[in-house]
């Protein structure tokens with residue numbers, strides 16, 4: 001069977017890079033084709049019909065033509081531009097983080113519909129969430145689950161015993177929590193409070209409607225942020241680019 005020369009897909013714009021005089025190469029995340037790169041020719045010209053439909057985070061309906069190297073975007077129509085994300089620096093920075101995370105953790109042409117759905121829902125939620133940090137923690141934990149990196153939060157990753165309701169230790173390299181005895185063998189594991197474990201379990205097991213009702217004080221919120229950052233840095237083997245930017249905004253808030 002030959003693949004059609006022209007195809008249609010919905011997509012979320014993850015990244016845009018200028019090329020040539022008026023073109024852009026876009027990285028898109030799609031429901032059935034995973035992550036893919038495509039070129040938008042002439043999109044930087046003021047009269048381009050594509051312009052405006054291919055901004056960062058935009059959810060669009062696209063028509064593409066197969067190209068020799070890159071597929072070519074021939075038509076684009078906005079489904080949602082998530083306007084509140086563009087009008088608020090904090091919200092847009094959280095959206096940058098979410099799209100960067102999908103960009104960094106996925107390979108091209110690997111379909112993962114739950115990842116697409118989660119990203120789309122997250123962009124929508126970031127438009128009106130009152131606690132962007134909580135929305136992001138829910139996103140991170142569920143994204144890692146969809147990608148096969150779900151942290152283990154019930155049994156010690158060293159000895160498999162059920163975790164006691166005390167301060168335990170989070171180990172990025174073991175993909176979960178260690179009991180105090182097993183922590184001795186892994187000095188870099190960091191303390192994780194009982195409340196932090198409870199919140200992470202709750203975010204893993206409940207839908208967003210329930211999860212978003214949690215109220216976290218700033219201490220617990222920053223503990224969770226630090227734990228997730230450590231785990232994500234370990235998995236990626238580097239820091240996410242948006243992290244330093246988010247930190248500078250957090251200091252101002």
Ligand SMILES: [Zn+2]
Nearest residue numbers: 156159179182
């Ligand atoms: Zn143990």
